[in-house]
Amino acid sequence: MQCSWKAVILLALASIAIQYTAIRTLTSKPFQLCPLPSPQNCGLGGQETEPPFERGAAGSGSCDDYPYFTINATRKTHILVLATTRSGSSFVGQLLNQHQDVFYLFEPLYHVQTTLIPRLSHSRNAADRRVMLGASRDLLRSLYGCDLYFLESYIKPTPTNHTTDKLFRRGASRALCQQPVCDAFGPADMNVEEGDCVKKCAALNMTLATEACREKRHVAIKIVRVPEIGDLRALVEDPRLNIKVIQLVRDPRGILSSRIETFRDTYRLWRIWRATGRRPYNLDLSQLTVVCEDFLSSVSTGLNHPYWLKGKYMLVRYEDLARNPLLKTKEIYDYLGLPMDKNVEDWIHANTRGSNEPSAKHKFGTVRDSAANAESWRLKLSYDMVEYTQTVCQKVLHQLGYKAVKSVEELKNMSLSLVQDKTFVPFL
Numbered sequence: 292m293q294c295s296w297k298a299v300i301l302l303a304l305a306s307i308a309i310q311y312t313a314i315r316t317l318t319s320k321p322f323q324l325c326p327l328p329s330p331q332n333c334g335l336g337g338q339e340t341e342p343p344f345e346r347g348a349a350g351s352g353s354c355d356d357y358p359y360f361t362i363n364a365t366r367k368t369h370i371l372v373l374a375t376t377r378s379g380s381s382f383v384g385q386l387l388n389q390h391q392d393v394f395y396l397f398e399p400l401y402h403v404q405t406t407l408i409p410r411l412s413h414s415r416n417a418a419d420r421r422v423m424l425g426a427s428r429d430l431l432r433s434l435y436g437c438d439l440y441f442l443e444s445y446i447k448p449t450p451t452n453h454t455t456d457k458l459f460r461r462g463a464s465r466a467l468c469q470q471p472v473c474d475a476f477g478p479a480d481m482n483v484e485e486g487d488c489v490k491k492c493a494a495l496n497m498t499l500a501t502e503a504c505r506e507k508r509h510v511a512i513k514i515v516r517v518p519e520i521g522d523l524r525a526l527v528e529d530p531r532l533n534i535k536v537i538q539l540v541r542d543p544r545g546i547l548s549s550r551i552e553t554f555r556d557t558y559r560l561w562r563i564w565r566a567t568g569r570r571p572y573n574l575d576l577s578q579l580t581v582v583c584e585d586f587l588s589s590v591s592t593g594l595n596h597p598y599w600l601k602g603k604y605m606l607v608r609y610e611d612l613a614r615n616p617l618l619k620t621k622e623i624y625d626y627l628g629l630p631m632d633k634n635v636e637d638w639i640h641a642n643t644r645g646s647n648e649p650s651a652k653h654k655f656g657t658v659r660d661s662a663a664n665a666e667s668w669r670l671k672l673s674y675d676m677v678e679y680t681q682t683v684c685q686k687v688l689h690q691l692g693y694k695a696v697k698s699v700e701e702l703k704n705m706s707l708s709l710v711q712d713k714t715f716v717p718f719l
């Protein structure tokens with residue numbers, strides 16, 4: 292039998308091609324390992340011609356041209372506060388924002404959502420969700436690398452000359468309201484109110500913001516638009532990052548009550564229920580069930596201690612923080628491996644005392660609710676609504692140590708706490 296040498300060569304070439312393709316597919320599967328922007332090329336002026344962090348990576352596989360970098364364990368800590376709206380996340384954000392070594396951003400994913408899925412605030416469409424999550428992970432990765440220019444592609448209107456006055460909740464970031472980013476306040480103005488910052492600071496110069504980020508030792512980002520921690524696995528496992536997740540949870544009954552007060556339009560039907568005692572037939576139950584499902588799934592993942600979360604996961608109950616802010620904050624900083632500085636301590640003292648202090652203007656729930664009042668939802672929700680919530684959120688209530696009530700007397704008797712003592716130790 293004769294075998295043409297041409298056929299042999301052809302076969303050999305084909306098999307090399309197939310292997311090459313297979314390897315490429317494998318290596319580029321989760322996402323590509325582009326080099327980390329070193330502090331020197333963190334998207335600053337004069338560097339614009341260089342490929343920004345990951346920007347070119349999505350389609351082209353251009354990262355292959357760069358050497359993989361080695362991890363330096365003494366690098367920045369990348370703190371991620373994973374929360375949901377009305378779960379006390381602004382308060383936790385402040386506990387990090389007040390630290391002088393931390394650069395803090397308040398929900399940058401807002402811009403991703405408004406750009407990608409403008410009309411659906413909580414889209415449950417699987418395809419939308421995937422797009423949103425992919426974009427969110429890319430953005431977070433860039434922001435942890437202090438590439439704030441990356442955010443510009445999501446800001447509307449698109450910033451010109453790297454300047455914008457449309458950054459969502461800019462005023463919640465201390466570093467963005469201080470010199471050199473903003474000249475309106477002197478070093479003596481320690482606690483600039485969010486509104487004052489927005490009013491008095493000139494448009495945000497993203498180049499200066501980037502510099503401010505680079506100068507801080509650590510970066511903290513609070514997000515409420517990622518449903519569960521499993522969605523962030525690729526980010527947590529990214530060897531270029533040093534992620535520490537703080538998952539914040541709150542009693543779903545408290546979240547519901549707080550949302551009813553805050554999001555008056557979206558939760559209108561729930562208010563009708565509360566006022567009339569009758570559940571409207573067209574009530575959007577998912578507004579409640581999604582919270583419980585996401586908590587349950589996140590918490591189950593986190594508390595199962597998968598290897599990829601080792602050393603990177605801490606569950607915090609808002610109620611524990613409200614009860615004992617100083618102690619709990621110390622625990623959080625211990626977990627992060629950072630010393631808690633005096634700014635943070637001062638801020639806690641100023642913002643968590645009882646209402647006898649002239650602190651009423653502070654808008655952090657823990658002041659108004661004060662420690663004992665993290666359970667004030669019990670006086671606001673009807674028994675019907677509470678009972679209903681307990682039915683659909685039964686599992687997660689149990690898992691997080693929130694006690695279900697069996698009667699209206701029990702619900703309204705504030706001398707009985709519904710928050711059971713339960714310790715969630717960080718996964719070390």
Ligand SMILES: *[C@@H]1O[C@H](CO)[C@@H](O)[C@H](O)[C@H]1NC(C)=O
Binds near residue numbers: 363364365366
């Ligand atoms: C890691 O970073 C620290 C501080 O920036 C530096 O002193 C040290 O030399 C770095 N180590 C390596 C292996 O690059």
Ligand SMILES: *[C@@H]1O[C@H](CO)[C@@H](O)[C@H](O)[C@H]1NC(C)=O
Binds near residue numbers: 451452
């Ligand atoms: C951006 O900068 C250029 C050059 O300094 C200037 O000509 C242009 O007017 C600026 N654009 C805006 C919108 O400020």
Ligand SMILES: *[C@@H]1O[C@H](CO)[C@@H](O)[C@H](O)[C@H]1NC(C)=O
Binds near residue numbers: 336452453454497499
């Ligand atoms: C933003 O700040 C950088 C760095 O100081 C400066 O070079 C640039 O001109 C500023 N941009 C604007 C539009 O003022």
Ligand SMILES: *[C@@H]1O[C@H](CO)[C@@H](O)[C@H](O)[C@H]1NC(C)=O
Binds near residue numbers: 706707
């Ligand atoms: C509230 O609960 C406490 C503790 O169980 C009980 O002693 C008290 O009688 C209750 N108050 C009312 C009004 O039911």
